[in-house]
Amino acid sequence: MTQPPVPQSGRGCVPCRLAAIGAVVLALAGGFAYTAGWLTPARLSASRFIDTFETVAGRPHPGYRRNHAKGLCVEGYFDSNGNGAALSRAAVFTPGRTPVTGRFAVPGGNPFAPDISSPVRSLALEFQLANGEQWRTGMNSTPVFAVHTPAQFYQQLLAARPDPATGKADPAKLKAFYAANPETVPFQNWVKAHPPSSSLANAAYYGINAFRFTDGSNTTRAVRWAMVPETRYAPITDAQKAAKNFLQADLDERLGKGPLRWHLILTVAQPGDPTDDATLQWPDDRQQVDAGTLVLERASSQEDGACRDINFDPTILPAGIASSDDPLLAARSAAYALSYQRRTREETLHPAVHQTQTHGDRS
Numbered sequence: 001m002t003q004p005p006v007p008q009s010g011r012g013c014v015p016c017r018l019a020a021i022g023a024v025v026l027a028l029a030g031g032f033a034y035t036a037g038w039l040t041p042a043r044l045s046a047s048r049f050i051d052t053f054e055t056v057a058g059r060p061h062p063g064y065r066r067n068h069a070k071g072l073c074v075e076g077y078f079d080s081n082g083n084g085a086a087l088s089r090a091a092v093f094t095p096g097r098t099p100v101t102g103r104f105a106v107p108g109g110n111p112f113a114p115d116i117s118s119p120v121r122s123l124a125l126e127f128q129l130a131n132g133e134q135w136r137t138g139m140n141s142t143p144v145f146a147v148h149t150p151a152q153f154y155q156q157l158l159a160a161r162p163d164p165a166t167g168k169a170d171p172a173k174l175k176a177f178y179a180a181n182p183e184t185v186p187f188q189n190w191v192k193a194h195p196p197s198s199s200l201a202n203a204a205y206y207g208i209n210a211f212r213f214t215d216g217s218n219t220t221r222a223v224r225w226a227m228v229p230e231t232r233y234a235p236i237t238d239a240q241k242a243a244k245n246f247l248q249a250d251l252d253e254r255l256g257k258g259p260l261r262w263h264l265i266l267t268v269a270q271p272g273d274p275t276d277d278a279t280l281q282w283p284d285d286r287q288q289v290d291a292g293t294l295v296l297e298r299a300s301s302q303e304d305g306a307c308r309d310i311n312f313d314p315t316i317l318p319a320g321i322a323s324s325d326d327p328l329l330a331a332r333s334a335a336y337a338l339s340y341q342r343r344t345r346e347e348t349l350h351p352a353v354h355q356t357q358t359h360g361d362r363s
């Protein structure tokens with residue numbers, strides 16, 4: 001009987017197999033190089049953003065966030081009144097309490113900058129839902145953002161780089177950036193008309209970007225949210241302008257007297273309202289829903305508090321809330337991830353990284 005031929009493919013031709021392995025290695029290396037931006041230096045990658053934040057801050061501050069670097073941790077809970085369930089089936093909107101870890105901060109890459117280095121304050125929150133999901137958000141104290149696209153934000157950062165001769169940003173470059181980008185006008189006008197608050201407790205914080213809320217019957221609507229304080233707004237005082245760290249001292253004093261409260265206000269878009277442009281507010285007459293109360297009870301340092309190791313990526317959302325077509329959201333997600341990666345790596349390699357800098361920068 002004739003024996004069937006022995007298949008050769010198992011042994012194969014050795015050079016061919018080596019070539020195939022080489023091709024896989026090259027493809028992987030190419031993928032890494034592309035992701036790192038080495039093959040496409042003109043592409044707006046997360047590393048170009050983060051490198052530029054470090055340059056604008058004067059230098060990297062190891063162990064700290066590369067933007068909104070100055071901040072502190074807070075903890076408390078969100079008390080849902082059930083009204084938000086009409087817009088989203090997210091479990092955070094069923095009546096009851098959801099624990100929250102948060103972080104107040106000031107924009108900019110220097111964790112030791114004076115509080116008045118920016119007219120903006122921020123509040124980032126992580127809601128820990130009972131079903132294991134999370135809702136993370138980063139909000140600023142302005143209802144609009146300065147720019148429409150990530151590319152414009154990058155250009156704004158470049159314009160803010162310190163001049164090597166003076167160590168400070170060149171006002172002419174920033175002026176030229178604003179003149180070339182008229183989308184920045186609503187933000188500039190809002191900031192001019194609203195002096196910074198005297199406290200972190202009496203500012204409203206806005207999610208700014210639009211999101212998509214889906215309710216229990218699968219109806220989806222565009223929504224923006226804001227945390228509106230129960231504490232009455234007051235403008236910053238002259239004495240505060242002269243103090244470097246008044247925001248934290250003020251917050252500690254207020255929390256020493258009792259919890260602080262904000263209302264979560266959901267604003268619903270009408271057809272035609274822009275969902276992809278954070279420089280534009282929606283008209284004032286849009287439906288608003290008060291979904292419940294944020295109660296903050298405790299503050300701690302960002303160097304060892306509960307918010308230290310949280311990346312407040314605004315695209316981490318529970319079922320019932322989804323990202324919109326706003327191009328800033330994906331850019332934020334990528335940049336926050338790299339900032340988180342750098343600072344947590346620095347903390348792991350050099351556990352004393354914060355103490356060293358705190359003493360160095362304050363001396």
Ligand code: HEM
Nearest residue numbers: 065067068103122124138139150207208331335336339340
């Ligand atoms: C392309 C646009 C943007 C870029 C590249 C960017 C970049 C960053 C980076 C790198 C961080 C540090 C993140 C970390 O290490 O955890 C940060 C923090 C933050 N950003 Fe943005 N951002 C952008 C737009 C916005 C917008 C539109 C808002 C307001 C809605 C915002 C609000 C915040 C807040 C609140 C924080 C502080 C988060 C915290 O306290 O940990 N950002 N941003």
